[in-house]
Amino acid sequence: MIEIDGLSKNFGAERAVADVSLRLETGTITAVVGTSGSGKSTLMRMINRLIEPDAGTVRIDGVDTREIPLTELRRSIGYVIQDHGLFPHWSVARNIGAVPALLGWPREEIAARVEELMRLLRLDPERLGPRYPHELSGGQAQRVGVARALAARPRMMLMDEPFGALDPVIRQEARAELVAIQRALGATILIVTHDMAEAMALGDQIAVMDGGRLAQAGTPAEIVLRPATPLVRALIGESERGFRHLALLPVAAALTPGAAEGEALPAGATLADALSRMIWTGARRLPVAAADGHGAGVVALEDILAAGRGAP
Protein backbone atom coordinates (compact mmCIF):
# COMPACT_ATOMS: atom_id res chain seq x y z
CA MET A 1 0.00 0.00 0.00
CA ILE A 2 1.21 3.48 -0.84
CA GLU A 3 0.18 6.30 1.46
CA ILE A 4 0.64 9.85 0.25
CA ASP A 5 0.24 12.21 3.16
CA GLY A 6 0.06 15.99 2.95
CA LEU A 7 2.43 16.22 0.00
CA SER A 8 3.32 19.77 -1.15
CA LYS A 9 5.74 21.25 -3.63
CA ASN A 10 6.40 24.79 -4.80
CA PHE A 11 8.59 25.80 -7.71
CA GLY A 12 9.69 29.27 -6.71
CA ALA A 13 6.52 31.25 -6.09
CA GLU A 14 4.45 28.81 -8.10
CA ARG A 15 2.46 26.21 -6.21
CA ALA A 16 2.69 22.88 -8.03
CA VAL A 17 1.21 20.50 -5.48
CA ALA A 18 -0.57 21.58 -2.31
CA ASP A 19 -1.33 19.27 0.59
CA VAL A 20 -2.34 16.15 -1.35
CA SER A 21 -3.19 12.98 0.53
CA LEU A 22 -4.09 9.76 -1.26
CA ARG A 23 -4.03 6.02 -0.58
CA LEU A 24 -3.12 3.48 -3.23
CA GLU A 25 -4.27 0.01 -2.22
CA THR A 26 -1.93 -2.83 -3.13
CA GLY A 27 -2.80 -4.40 -6.47
CA THR A 28 -4.98 -1.59 -7.74
CA ILE A 29 -4.69 1.01 -10.47
CA THR A 30 -5.05 4.65 -9.49
CA ALA A 31 -5.46 7.13 -12.32
CA VAL A 32 -4.50 10.72 -11.60
CA VAL A 33 -6.37 13.02 -13.98
CA GLY A 34 -6.00 16.72 -14.52
CA THR A 35 -5.37 19.43 -17.04
CA SER A 36 -1.78 20.37 -17.84
CA GLY A 37 -0.27 22.33 -14.97
CA SER A 38 -2.57 20.68 -12.43
CA GLY A 39 0.43 19.17 -10.65
CA LYS A 40 -0.33 15.56 -11.55
CA SER A 41 3.14 14.77 -12.94
CA THR A 42 4.83 16.56 -10.04
CA LEU A 43 2.78 14.45 -7.63
CA MET A 44 3.94 11.28 -9.38
CA ARG A 45 7.57 12.34 -9.48
CA MET A 46 7.58 12.93 -5.76
CA ILE A 47 6.82 9.25 -5.17
CA ASN A 48 10.15 8.03 -6.56
CA ARG A 49 11.75 11.29 -5.46
CA LEU A 50 12.65 12.56 -8.91
CA ILE A 51 11.32 15.68 -7.23
CA GLU A 52 11.82 16.16 -3.50
CA PRO A 53 8.65 17.29 -1.72
CA ASP A 54 8.69 20.49 0.33
CA ALA A 55 6.36 18.95 2.88
CA GLY A 56 4.53 15.71 3.48
CA THR A 57 5.47 12.05 3.35
CA VAL A 58 5.13 9.05 1.07
CA ARG A 59 5.07 5.66 2.74
CA ILE A 60 5.38 2.39 0.86
CA ASP A 61 4.06 -0.49 2.98
CA GLY A 62 4.54 1.70 6.01
CA VAL A 63 8.13 2.74 5.24
CA ASP A 64 8.85 6.43 4.66
CA THR A 65 10.50 6.74 1.23
CA ARG A 66 13.07 9.12 2.69
CA GLU A 67 14.46 6.23 4.73
CA ILE A 68 15.14 4.14 1.62
CA PRO A 69 18.37 4.89 -0.29
CA LEU A 70 17.48 6.83 -3.43
CA THR A 71 18.76 4.37 -6.04
CA GLU A 72 17.25 1.42 -4.16
CA LEU A 73 13.88 3.17 -4.01
CA ARG A 74 13.91 3.95 -7.71
CA ARG A 75 15.01 0.47 -8.72
CA SER A 76 12.05 -0.95 -6.81
CA ILE A 77 9.54 1.23 -8.69
CA GLY A 78 8.83 0.72 -12.39
CA TYR A 79 8.65 3.96 -14.35
CA VAL A 80 7.08 4.48 -17.76
CA ILE A 81 6.98 7.80 -19.60
CA GLN A 82 5.23 9.06 -22.69
CA ASP A 83 8.28 9.20 -24.94
CA HIS A 84 9.36 5.77 -23.58
CA GLY A 85 12.88 7.13 -22.90
CA LEU A 86 14.55 3.98 -24.21
CA PHE A 87 18.33 4.08 -24.43
CA PRO A 88 18.97 4.55 -28.17
CA HIS A 89 22.42 2.95 -28.02
CA TRP A 90 21.22 -0.25 -26.36
CA SER A 91 19.41 -3.16 -27.97
CA VAL A 92 15.80 -3.83 -26.99
CA ALA A 93 16.88 -6.79 -24.86
CA ARG A 94 19.52 -4.75 -23.03
CA ASN A 95 17.03 -1.95 -22.46
CA ILE A 96 14.54 -4.34 -20.88
CA GLY A 97 17.23 -5.95 -18.74
CA ALA A 98 18.62 -2.61 -17.53
CA VAL A 99 17.32 -2.62 -13.95
CA PRO A 100 18.03 -6.33 -13.30
CA ALA A 101 21.57 -5.63 -14.55
CA LEU A 102 21.83 -2.70 -12.11
CA LEU A 103 20.68 -5.01 -9.35
CA GLY A 104 23.41 -7.49 -10.27
CA TRP A 105 21.23 -10.39 -11.39
CA PRO A 106 23.15 -13.26 -13.02
CA ARG A 107 23.31 -13.01 -16.80
CA GLU A 108 21.17 -16.11 -17.54
CA GLU A 109 18.49 -14.93 -15.16
CA ILE A 110 18.32 -11.54 -16.89
CA ALA A 111 18.11 -13.21 -20.31
CA ALA A 112 15.30 -15.47 -19.11
CA ARG A 113 13.40 -12.56 -17.58
CA VAL A 114 13.78 -10.44 -20.73
CA GLU A 115 12.43 -13.27 -22.88
CA GLU A 116 9.54 -13.87 -20.49
CA LEU A 117 8.55 -10.19 -20.53
CA MET A 118 8.87 -9.89 -24.30
CA ARG A 119 6.49 -12.81 -24.72
CA LEU A 120 4.11 -11.32 -22.14
CA LEU A 121 4.02 -8.08 -24.14
CA ARG A 122 3.76 -9.81 -27.52
CA LEU A 123 7.26 -8.84 -28.65
CA ASP A 124 9.08 -11.57 -30.53
CA PRO A 125 12.33 -12.07 -28.54
CA GLU A 126 14.33 -13.53 -31.44
CA ARG A 127 13.31 -10.89 -33.93
CA LEU A 128 13.06 -7.76 -31.78
CA GLY A 129 15.48 -8.51 -28.93
CA PRO A 130 18.62 -7.58 -30.91
CA ARG A 131 16.99 -4.55 -32.59
CA TYR A 132 17.55 -0.94 -31.55
CA PRO A 133 14.80 1.42 -30.34
CA HIS A 134 14.69 3.54 -33.50
CA GLU A 135 13.78 0.43 -35.49
CA LEU A 136 10.57 -0.08 -33.49
CA SER A 137 7.07 1.21 -34.17
CA GLY A 138 5.52 3.56 -31.60
CA GLY A 139 3.43 0.77 -30.12
CA GLN A 140 6.39 -1.60 -29.88
CA ALA A 141 8.61 1.04 -28.25
CA GLN A 142 5.89 1.73 -25.72
CA ARG A 143 5.61 -1.98 -24.88
CA VAL A 144 9.38 -2.21 -24.52
CA GLY A 145 9.13 0.72 -22.10
CA VAL A 146 6.53 -1.17 -20.06
CA ALA A 147 8.60 -4.37 -20.18
CA ARG A 148 11.63 -2.44 -18.94
CA ALA A 149 9.63 -1.02 -16.06
CA LEU A 150 8.40 -4.50 -15.10
CA ALA A 151 11.76 -6.22 -15.42
CA ALA A 152 12.84 -6.29 -11.79
CA ARG A 153 9.36 -7.26 -10.54
CA PRO A 154 8.70 -3.87 -8.96
CA ARG A 155 6.20 -3.51 -6.15
CA MET A 156 4.69 -0.57 -7.95
CA MET A 157 4.66 1.16 -11.29
CA LEU A 158 4.46 4.85 -12.07
CA MET A 159 3.23 5.67 -15.55
CA ASP A 160 3.33 9.25 -16.82
CA GLU A 161 1.00 9.57 -19.85
CA PRO A 162 2.26 6.19 -21.04
CA PHE A 163 -0.07 6.00 -24.04
CA GLY A 164 0.04 9.67 -25.03
CA ALA A 165 2.17 9.10 -28.11
CA LEU A 166 0.09 6.24 -29.50
CA ASP A 167 -2.68 6.42 -32.07
CA PRO A 168 -6.21 5.75 -30.77
CA VAL A 169 -6.51 2.16 -31.96
CA ILE A 170 -3.18 1.08 -30.51
CA ARG A 171 -3.91 3.08 -27.36
CA GLN A 172 -7.07 1.05 -26.83
CA GLU A 173 -5.09 -2.18 -27.16
CA ALA A 174 -2.33 -0.95 -24.90
CA ARG A 175 -4.82 -0.09 -22.16
CA ALA A 176 -6.45 -3.51 -22.30
CA GLU A 177 -3.01 -5.08 -22.24
CA LEU A 178 -1.97 -3.03 -19.23
CA VAL A 179 -5.07 -4.04 -17.27
CA ALA A 180 -4.48 -7.71 -18.14
CA ILE A 181 -0.84 -7.53 -17.05
CA GLN A 182 -1.71 -5.67 -13.89
CA ARG A 183 -4.34 -8.27 -12.95
CA ALA A 184 -1.88 -11.07 -13.68
CA LEU A 185 1.00 -9.56 -11.70
CA GLY A 186 -0.99 -7.86 -8.97
CA ALA A 187 1.11 -4.71 -9.26
CA THR A 188 0.11 -1.39 -7.71
CA ILE A 189 -0.03 1.19 -10.47
CA LEU A 190 -0.27 4.96 -10.48
CA ILE A 191 -1.01 6.32 -13.93
CA VAL A 192 -1.08 9.99 -14.85
CA THR A 193 -3.30 11.05 -17.74
CA HIS A 194 -5.20 14.09 -18.97
CA ASP A 195 -7.81 11.85 -20.56
CA MET A 196 -10.81 11.08 -18.32
CA ALA A 197 -11.95 8.26 -20.62
CA GLU A 198 -8.56 6.61 -20.18
CA ALA A 199 -8.75 7.07 -16.42
CA MET A 200 -12.25 5.55 -16.39
CA ALA A 201 -11.12 2.59 -18.48
CA LEU A 202 -8.08 1.85 -16.32
CA GLY A 203 -8.59 3.13 -12.82
CA ASP A 204 -9.90 1.27 -9.80
CA GLN A 205 -9.54 4.67 -8.20
CA ILE A 206 -9.54 8.06 -9.89
CA ALA A 207 -7.89 11.12 -8.39
CA VAL A 208 -8.66 14.45 -10.03
CA MET A 209 -6.07 17.21 -9.61
CA ASP A 210 -6.90 20.87 -10.01
CA GLY A 211 -4.40 23.70 -9.49
CA GLY A 212 -2.14 21.51 -7.34
CA ARG A 213 -4.95 20.34 -5.08
CA LEU A 214 -6.79 17.05 -5.03
CA ALA A 215 -10.29 17.96 -6.24
CA GLN A 216 -11.78 14.51 -5.76
CA ALA A 217 -10.72 10.92 -5.30
CA GLY A 218 -13.01 7.94 -5.62
CA THR A 219 -14.11 5.00 -7.71
CA PRO A 220 -14.98 5.76 -11.33
CA ALA A 221 -18.70 5.36 -10.49
CA GLU A 222 -18.47 7.84 -7.62
CA ILE A 223 -16.71 10.35 -9.84
CA VAL A 224 -19.30 10.04 -12.60
CA LEU A 225 -22.35 10.01 -10.36
CA ARG A 226 -21.25 12.68 -7.88
CA PRO A 227 -18.62 14.98 -9.38
CA ALA A 228 -17.40 17.12 -6.49
CA THR A 229 -16.40 20.26 -8.40
CA PRO A 230 -17.27 21.92 -11.71
CA LEU A 231 -13.84 20.93 -13.04
CA VAL A 232 -14.45 17.24 -12.34
CA ARG A 233 -17.80 17.59 -14.10
CA ALA A 234 -16.11 19.32 -17.04
CA LEU A 235 -13.40 16.64 -17.29
CA ILE A 236 -16.04 13.92 -17.45
CA GLY A 237 -17.87 15.87 -20.14
CA GLU A 238 -21.47 16.77 -19.33
CA SER A 239 -22.86 15.33 -22.57
CA GLU A 240 -21.08 12.02 -22.03
CA ARG A 241 -21.65 11.59 -18.32
CA GLY A 242 -24.55 9.15 -18.56
CA PHE A 243 -22.83 7.05 -21.17
CA ARG A 244 -19.56 7.09 -19.21
CA HIS A 245 -21.37 5.63 -16.22
CA LEU A 246 -23.06 2.94 -18.30
CA ALA A 247 -19.64 1.99 -19.69
CA LEU A 248 -18.58 1.15 -16.12
CA LEU A 249 -21.53 -1.19 -15.46
CA PRO A 250 -21.64 -4.81 -16.66
CA VAL A 251 -24.86 -6.05 -18.25
CA ALA A 252 -25.32 -8.20 -15.18
CA ALA A 253 -26.21 -5.01 -13.28
CA ALA A 254 -29.54 -4.76 -15.13
CA LEU A 255 -30.14 -8.38 -16.04
CA THR A 256 -33.65 -9.78 -15.65
CA PRO A 257 -34.90 -13.28 -16.42
CA GLY A 258 -36.60 -13.86 -19.73
CA ALA A 259 -35.91 -14.08 -23.42
CA ALA A 260 -35.78 -11.65 -26.32
CA GLU A 261 -35.33 -11.65 -30.09
CA GLY A 262 -32.02 -10.95 -31.82
CA GLU A 263 -28.33 -11.61 -31.43
CA ALA A 264 -27.27 -12.15 -27.81
CA LEU A 265 -24.88 -9.74 -26.12
CA PRO A 266 -21.76 -11.39 -24.70
CA ALA A 267 -21.85 -11.80 -20.93
CA GLY A 268 -18.84 -9.47 -20.52
CA ALA A 269 -20.54 -6.55 -22.28
CA THR A 270 -21.29 -3.29 -20.50
CA LEU A 271 -24.59 -1.47 -20.33
CA ALA A 272 -23.09 1.09 -22.72
CA ASP A 273 -22.64 -1.70 -25.26
CA ALA A 274 -26.25 -2.74 -24.71
CA LEU A 275 -27.57 0.81 -25.13
CA SER A 276 -25.47 1.32 -28.22
CA ARG A 277 -26.91 -1.87 -29.74
CA MET A 278 -30.42 -0.67 -28.91
CA ILE A 279 -29.80 2.68 -30.60
CA TRP A 280 -28.77 0.96 -33.83
CA THR A 281 -31.29 -1.89 -33.85
CA GLY A 282 -34.27 -0.09 -32.33
CA ALA A 283 -34.85 -2.99 -29.92
CA ARG A 284 -35.98 -2.18 -26.36
CA ARG A 285 -34.96 -5.58 -24.97
CA LEU A 286 -31.82 -7.54 -25.75
CA PRO A 287 -30.89 -11.15 -24.96
CA VAL A 288 -27.67 -11.72 -23.02
CA ALA A 289 -25.56 -14.85 -23.48
CA ALA A 290 -24.99 -17.07 -20.49
CA ALA A 291 -21.69 -16.65 -18.75
CA ASP A 292 -20.37 -19.80 -17.13
CA GLY A 293 -22.39 -20.43 -13.99
CA HIS A 294 -24.76 -17.53 -14.56
CA GLY A 295 -28.08 -17.88 -16.30
CA ALA A 296 -28.84 -16.01 -19.46
CA GLY A 297 -31.44 -13.26 -19.45
CA VAL A 298 -32.45 -9.99 -21.01
CA VAL A 299 -31.65 -6.34 -20.47
CA ALA A 300 -34.43 -3.82 -20.94
CA LEU A 301 -34.06 -0.17 -21.93
CA GLU A 302 -35.78 1.19 -18.82
CA ASP A 303 -33.50 -0.91 -16.57
CA ILE A 304 -30.45 0.43 -18.38
CA LEU A 305 -31.58 4.01 -17.94
CA ALA A 306 -32.33 3.44 -14.27
CA ALA A 307 -28.93 1.85 -13.70
CA GLY A 308 -27.31 4.77 -15.52
CA ARG A 309 -28.90 7.24 -13.11
CA GLY A 310 -27.51 5.22 -10.24
CA ALA A 311 -31.02 4.26 -9.15
CA PRO A 312 -31.31 0.88 -7.40
Added chain:
Amino acid sequence: MKGTLALALLVAAFLAFPEAFVPVLRPFAPEGGPVIYDRASLAGLTAAHVGLVALALLPSALIALGLAIWVTRPGRAHLLPLARAVVNFGQTLPPVAVLALCVPVFGFGAVPTLVALFLYGLLPIFESSLAGLSGVPAPTLTAATAMGLTPARRLLQVELPLAAPLILEGTRLSAVIALSTATIGSTVAARTLGEVIIAGLNVMNLAFVLQGGLLTAALALLIHAGFGALAEAARPPGARSSR
Protein backbone atom coordinates in the same frame (compact mmCIF):
# COMPACT_ATOMS: atom_id res chain seq x y z
CA MET B 1 38.93 4.49 -47.30
CA LYS B 2 41.09 3.24 -50.16
CA GLY B 3 42.45 6.74 -50.68
CA THR B 4 43.37 7.00 -47.00
CA LEU B 5 45.17 3.68 -47.14
CA ALA B 6 47.09 4.69 -50.25
CA LEU B 7 48.07 7.99 -48.62
CA ALA B 8 49.23 6.19 -45.47
CA LEU B 9 51.36 3.83 -47.57
CA LEU B 10 52.82 6.74 -49.51
CA VAL B 11 53.75 8.60 -46.30
CA ALA B 12 55.27 5.44 -44.84
CA ALA B 13 57.26 4.81 -47.99
CA PHE B 14 58.54 8.38 -48.06
CA LEU B 15 59.61 8.28 -44.41
CA ALA B 16 61.31 4.90 -44.82
CA PHE B 17 63.03 5.58 -48.13
CA PRO B 18 63.18 9.36 -48.73
CA GLU B 19 66.00 8.85 -51.24
CA ALA B 20 63.64 7.02 -53.55
CA PHE B 21 61.68 10.26 -54.01
CA VAL B 22 64.71 12.32 -55.10
CA PRO B 23 63.75 12.22 -58.80
CA VAL B 24 60.33 13.70 -58.00
CA LEU B 25 61.65 16.51 -55.82
CA ARG B 26 64.85 17.29 -57.77
CA PRO B 27 63.25 19.96 -60.00
CA PHE B 28 62.32 22.01 -56.89
CA ALA B 29 65.78 21.98 -55.31
CA PRO B 30 68.46 24.55 -56.22
CA GLU B 31 71.17 23.38 -58.66
CA GLY B 32 73.57 21.06 -56.89
CA GLY B 33 71.85 21.60 -53.51
CA PRO B 34 70.46 18.82 -51.25
CA VAL B 35 67.05 17.48 -52.30
CA ILE B 36 66.07 15.68 -49.10
CA TYR B 37 66.29 17.48 -45.74
CA ASP B 38 69.46 16.12 -44.12
CA ARG B 39 69.95 17.85 -40.78
CA ALA B 40 67.57 15.43 -39.06
CA SER B 41 65.72 12.28 -40.10
CA LEU B 42 62.30 13.05 -41.53
CA ALA B 43 60.85 10.02 -39.73
CA GLY B 44 62.20 11.30 -36.43
CA LEU B 45 60.81 14.79 -37.03
CA THR B 46 57.43 13.35 -38.00
CA ALA B 47 57.34 11.26 -34.82
CA ALA B 48 58.31 14.31 -32.74
CA HIS B 49 55.67 16.41 -34.50
CA VAL B 50 52.87 13.89 -33.92
CA GLY B 51 54.07 13.29 -30.37
CA LEU B 52 53.97 17.01 -29.61
CA VAL B 53 50.43 17.29 -30.94
CA ALA B 54 49.30 14.26 -28.94
CA LEU B 55 50.95 15.58 -25.79
CA ALA B 56 49.19 18.94 -26.13
CA LEU B 57 45.85 17.51 -27.21
CA LEU B 58 45.44 14.96 -24.45
CA PRO B 59 45.20 17.49 -21.59
CA SER B 60 43.26 19.80 -23.89
CA ALA B 61 40.67 17.09 -24.54
CA LEU B 62 40.48 16.02 -20.90
CA ILE B 63 40.01 19.57 -19.64
CA ALA B 64 37.55 20.59 -22.37
CA LEU B 65 35.48 17.43 -21.87
CA GLY B 66 35.72 17.83 -18.11
CA LEU B 67 34.43 21.39 -18.37
CA ALA B 68 31.60 20.29 -20.66
CA ILE B 69 30.60 17.54 -18.23
CA TRP B 70 30.86 19.94 -15.31
CA VAL B 71 28.55 22.57 -16.78
CA THR B 72 25.98 20.02 -17.99
CA ARG B 73 25.37 18.59 -14.49
CA PRO B 74 21.96 19.53 -13.05
CA GLY B 75 21.91 23.02 -11.61
CA ARG B 76 25.19 24.12 -13.19
CA ALA B 77 23.85 25.81 -16.30
CA HIS B 78 24.74 29.21 -14.84
CA LEU B 79 28.43 28.25 -15.03
CA LEU B 80 28.33 27.84 -18.80
CA PRO B 81 29.27 31.48 -19.59
CA LEU B 82 32.30 31.16 -17.30
CA ALA B 83 33.46 27.94 -18.94
CA ARG B 84 32.88 29.45 -22.38
CA ALA B 85 34.96 32.49 -21.42
CA VAL B 86 37.85 30.23 -20.39
CA VAL B 87 37.94 28.24 -23.62
CA ASN B 88 37.26 31.29 -25.78
CA PHE B 89 40.27 32.97 -24.23
CA GLY B 90 42.39 30.06 -25.43
CA GLN B 91 41.02 30.50 -28.93
CA THR B 92 41.36 34.27 -29.23
CA LEU B 93 45.09 34.34 -28.47
CA PRO B 94 46.89 33.69 -31.76
CA PRO B 95 49.32 30.78 -31.34
CA VAL B 96 52.18 33.00 -32.49
CA ALA B 97 51.44 35.41 -29.65
CA VAL B 98 51.32 32.54 -27.18
CA LEU B 99 54.73 31.39 -28.39
CA ALA B 100 56.15 34.89 -28.00
CA LEU B 101 54.69 35.20 -24.52
CA CYS B 102 55.85 31.76 -23.41
CA VAL B 103 59.46 31.88 -24.53
CA PRO B 104 60.54 34.34 -21.80
CA VAL B 105 58.90 32.11 -19.20
CA PHE B 106 59.72 28.60 -20.41
CA GLY B 107 62.64 29.29 -22.74
CA PHE B 108 63.10 27.83 -26.22
CA GLY B 109 62.00 24.26 -26.94
CA ALA B 110 58.79 22.27 -26.99
CA VAL B 111 57.00 23.83 -24.01
CA PRO B 112 55.78 27.11 -25.61
CA THR B 113 54.36 25.09 -28.52
CA LEU B 114 52.67 22.66 -26.14
CA VAL B 115 51.02 25.57 -24.33
CA ALA B 116 49.87 27.19 -27.58
CA LEU B 117 48.43 23.94 -28.97
CA PHE B 118 46.82 23.09 -25.65
CA LEU B 119 45.02 26.46 -25.50
CA TYR B 120 44.07 26.36 -29.16
CA GLY B 121 42.58 22.88 -28.87
CA LEU B 122 40.14 23.62 -26.04
CA LEU B 123 37.34 25.40 -27.85
CA PRO B 124 36.36 22.88 -30.55
CA ILE B 125 36.43 19.98 -28.10
CA PHE B 126 34.50 21.91 -25.47
CA GLU B 127 31.78 23.14 -27.81
CA SER B 128 31.23 19.79 -29.51
CA SER B 129 31.26 17.91 -26.20
CA LEU B 130 28.74 20.40 -24.89
CA ALA B 131 26.55 19.87 -27.95
CA GLY B 132 26.87 16.11 -27.57
CA LEU B 133 26.00 16.06 -23.87
CA SER B 134 23.14 18.55 -24.22
CA GLY B 135 21.81 16.55 -27.17
CA VAL B 136 21.01 13.47 -25.10
CA PRO B 137 17.19 13.28 -25.22
CA ALA B 138 15.50 14.46 -22.02
CA PRO B 139 13.20 11.40 -21.73
CA THR B 140 16.27 9.15 -21.91
CA LEU B 141 17.87 11.03 -19.02
CA THR B 142 14.67 11.03 -16.99
CA ALA B 143 14.26 7.30 -17.57
CA ALA B 144 17.88 6.68 -16.57
CA THR B 145 17.45 8.59 -13.32
CA ALA B 146 14.06 7.10 -12.58
CA MET B 147 15.26 3.54 -13.00
CA GLY B 148 17.90 4.12 -10.38
CA LEU B 149 21.13 4.80 -12.25
CA THR B 150 23.52 6.71 -10.04
CA PRO B 151 24.73 10.02 -11.53
CA ALA B 152 28.12 8.44 -12.30
CA ARG B 153 26.60 5.46 -14.09
CA ARG B 154 24.23 7.72 -15.94
CA LEU B 155 27.19 9.73 -17.22
CA LEU B 156 29.32 6.70 -18.12
CA GLN B 157 26.65 4.38 -19.51
CA VAL B 158 24.22 6.79 -21.11
CA GLU B 159 25.48 10.34 -21.62
CA LEU B 160 29.07 9.74 -22.71
CA PRO B 161 28.27 6.89 -25.13
CA LEU B 162 25.53 8.98 -26.74
CA ALA B 163 27.75 12.08 -26.89
CA ALA B 164 30.85 10.15 -28.04
CA PRO B 165 30.46 10.78 -31.79
CA LEU B 166 30.31 14.55 -31.29
CA ILE B 167 33.11 14.55 -28.70
CA LEU B 168 35.29 12.73 -31.21
CA GLU B 169 34.29 15.13 -33.99
CA GLY B 170 35.50 18.03 -31.86
CA THR B 171 38.72 16.24 -30.99
CA ARG B 172 39.23 15.55 -34.68
CA LEU B 173 38.91 19.23 -35.51
CA SER B 174 41.34 20.23 -32.75
CA ALA B 175 43.80 17.54 -33.81
CA VAL B 176 43.82 18.68 -37.43
CA ILE B 177 44.25 22.32 -36.43
CA ALA B 178 46.98 21.44 -33.94
CA LEU B 179 48.81 19.32 -36.48
CA SER B 180 49.19 22.20 -38.92
CA THR B 181 49.69 24.85 -36.23
CA ALA B 182 52.50 22.83 -34.66
CA THR B 183 54.78 23.72 -37.58
CA ILE B 184 55.23 27.28 -36.28
CA GLY B 185 56.66 25.78 -33.09
CA SER B 186 59.92 25.31 -34.93
CA THR B 187 60.40 29.10 -34.88
CA VAL B 188 61.09 28.68 -31.16
CA ALA B 189 63.09 25.46 -31.52
CA ALA B 190 60.42 22.82 -31.05
CA ARG B 191 61.19 19.70 -33.06
CA THR B 192 58.44 19.56 -35.69
CA LEU B 193 58.14 19.30 -39.46
CA GLY B 194 58.08 23.09 -39.44
CA GLU B 195 61.85 22.87 -39.11
CA VAL B 196 62.02 21.48 -42.68
CA ILE B 197 59.77 24.24 -44.04
CA ILE B 198 61.72 27.00 -42.27
CA ALA B 199 65.03 25.57 -43.45
CA GLY B 200 63.67 25.49 -46.99
CA LEU B 201 62.60 29.12 -46.75
CA ASN B 202 65.98 30.17 -45.33
CA VAL B 203 68.04 28.59 -48.09
CA MET B 204 65.44 29.10 -50.83
CA ASN B 205 65.02 25.32 -51.27
CA LEU B 206 61.51 24.67 -52.50
CA ALA B 207 62.02 20.90 -52.21
CA PHE B 208 62.41 21.25 -48.42
CA VAL B 209 59.31 23.41 -48.18
CA LEU B 210 57.35 20.83 -50.16
CA GLN B 211 58.59 17.92 -48.03
CA GLY B 212 57.66 19.60 -44.77
CA GLY B 213 54.40 21.06 -46.05
CA LEU B 214 53.12 17.99 -47.85
CA LEU B 215 54.07 15.66 -44.99
CA THR B 216 52.17 17.88 -42.54
CA ALA B 217 49.16 18.03 -44.86
CA ALA B 218 49.21 14.26 -45.36
CA LEU B 219 49.37 13.68 -41.61
CA ALA B 220 46.44 16.06 -41.10
CA LEU B 221 44.40 14.14 -43.67
CA LEU B 222 45.27 10.82 -42.04
CA ILE B 223 44.32 12.08 -38.58
CA HIS B 224 41.12 13.49 -40.03
CA ALA B 225 40.25 10.10 -41.50
CA GLY B 226 41.30 8.26 -38.35
CA PHE B 227 39.10 10.30 -36.04
CA GLY B 228 36.30 10.12 -38.60
CA ALA B 229 36.42 6.32 -38.43
CA LEU B 230 36.46 6.47 -34.62
CA ALA B 231 33.44 8.79 -34.54
CA GLU B 232 31.62 6.50 -36.95
CA ALA B 233 32.38 3.48 -34.80
CA ALA B 234 31.10 5.32 -31.73
CA ARG B 235 27.81 6.15 -33.38
CA PRO B 236 24.87 4.19 -31.92
CA PRO B 237 24.39 1.06 -34.03
CA GLY B 238 21.20 2.20 -35.70
CA ALA B 239 22.36 5.67 -36.66
CA ARG B 240 25.45 4.27 -38.37
CA SER B 241 23.66 2.84 -41.37
CA SER B 242 21.88 6.12 -42.08
CA ARG B 243 25.14 7.80 -43.04
